[in-house]
Amino acid sequence: MEIEMRFFATFRDAVGQKTLVWEFGGATVGDLLHDLADEYPEMDLFEDDGGLRDFLTIMKGGKDIAHQAGLDTPLADGDTVSVFPPVAGG
Numbered sequence: 001m002e003i004e005m006r007f008f009a010t011f012r013d014a015v016g017q018k019t020l021v022w023e024f025g026g027a028t029v030g031d032l033l034h035d036l037a038d039e040y041p042e043m044d045l046f047e048d049d050g051g052l053r054d055f056l057t058i059m060k061g062g063k064d065i066a067h068q069a070g071l072d073t074p075l076a077d078g079d080t081v082s083v084f085p086p087v088a089g090g
Contacts (some may be wrong), residue, residue, distance in 0.1 A: 001025075003032060010085045014042045028078035029060055030071030032081060043083075055086035 012018050022031055033052070035070045037045045047053055058065045059082040065073045073082070 001075070003075060004078075004080040005036070006080065009086045009087070010039040011043055011083050014040050020064075024075070027074060028069075029044075029058060029065050029073040029075060029081060032075060033051075033058070033071070036083075042050060044083075045083075054080070055070070057084040058082070 001024050003022045003024045005015075005022050007015045007018060007020070007069055018041060019083060021031070022036070024035065026032055033045055033082070037043060045056065047072065052058070052071060060079060062080075062082075065071070
């Protein structure tokens, strides 16, 4: 299946583009992010225990996966997943 990935801030720099169509053979957002982390390790998406790093925002179809099934959120062909790094400011 094809998933449209959108990247922001430092993640856009790591991938080298704002949008990427990812050929994907998994089933969930977690599978997708693990594949992405293998391809772009400088994104540093996961903790040593395998959990998603704090303060990352991952959106599927414009909705935060934290309000869906988290890393187990299912994906379908044509879905859009946006990846936001931690943001600080004041």
